[in-house]
Amino acid sequence: MSINVTNIVKQGYRRTIERNGLVLMGVIFAISLVNGLLGISVSQWMMSQQFTPGSVEANPTLLVPPVVASVISLVLGIGLLVVSIAAIRVFVSDETERLPREYFTRNIGWAAINVIVGAIVFGIIVALGFVAFIIPGIFLLVALAFWTVYVAVEDQNFITAFRSSWRLTHGYRFSLFTLGVAVLLLTALVNAVFGLGDLASGSLTGDIVALVFAQAASAITTVFSTAVLATAYTELKTRDDNDRGKTISEDSTVGRPAA
Template identity: 40%
Template sequence: MTDGFERTTTRNGLRFVAVFAILSIASVLLSPMRLDTGEPVAPTVGIAGAFAGLLSIVVAIATVVAAIVALRTFAAGETETIPDAFVRRNVGWATLNVILGGIAFALLVAFGTVLFVVPGLFLLVSLYYWAVFVAVEDQNALEGFRSSWQLTRGNRLRLFGLGVAVFVTGAVVTAAFALPVALLGIVGGVLAQVVSAAITVYVLATTVSAYDQLRDGGPGERPDTQPTVPGTPA
């Protein structure tokens, strides 16, 4: 968690906070919600509504791309600049796999949770790192699930504890800003998006930190695949 915080506060980490904040604000502005109060507003209709919907999809895809680039940057240990290769390399294929894999991941965890809470949590921890393999190692979603399953073997209880600690940290930070957000109107709404973006980047940075430790020196069985593309951990 400390390493995730250090990565978040680097120049690149702060750049990603700004990017996610801008995308989050854009998403709110395009949705039928008020930025200052969170209350619904009258939906736009016709051409304007269709255009706003299209822009919302673009913003959502851009957010996925930003997450992929952030994972690659954190995994490569880049703190000052973001290499162009991280933005260009197979980004369309990676984005498609992250979107489809995200849907499959959510359905698997939801199904396990409906059956019984423990299977859902087990799948959540076991498959959580699939997106890192997609973004960093150019695997497809199915390969990412398999690699994550192997990576987390023998460490799932501790990884669950890490997930709980990160979740609690995010909740505490959000609660700490709840009063200013409520009192500052539209400025508070913007502040809320910035705080949310910082938490998102921290989660990504902590995820990569745990991934690095498990692959490079952590206990437990390591996956059979090894990174073969530039900008990934050796």
């Protein structure tokens, strides 16, 4: 069994440039940019504590103590997690214009906790797989690819989501690996283009410019990758539901007495 990789990538791209895809991109960019500026602010604050004011290029508006920055960064991180969960829900649905409020609120605490804990467990499992001659790591990465979708959309806990993803990807893992490579290459291309912003780094202004370019690339690739993941999930889920429907129909036909 296989999936049309090119078609899924195209659908993912179309969902990315729909109105709500662009809004999600803007929100992710804004949150990530502010978080990055906090990092620069902490660096400026630490430099201002070590040197005399005249010996460091510092903007007073960017001088933020580490404790304050940590608190703000934590809040922003939680916000980014909520947006990421909502993005999965948006792209799995047929909604292309709005960002329904329920996608940001429905069981969001439960989903967030499972995404955080699940990501740690997922990372450990895949890392152990890569240690075991790489191939097992790639296999696990593909087989468990949709666990976050099951957590966000189906409200499953991460353990059940691992099992659901394992079952859903059965028979499609080589195609999904090919899809993953395609997304990885496109992501690398976008990062390479926006990576030109690094040429401006070296001064405070240059670092900010480089940060803007880097976070723009990150927002684009994050939304695109999520859209592709959701599109692939939707197609496989539809096939799975159809296969189950056929099985039930065949079973009921077999059990029916002949006329």
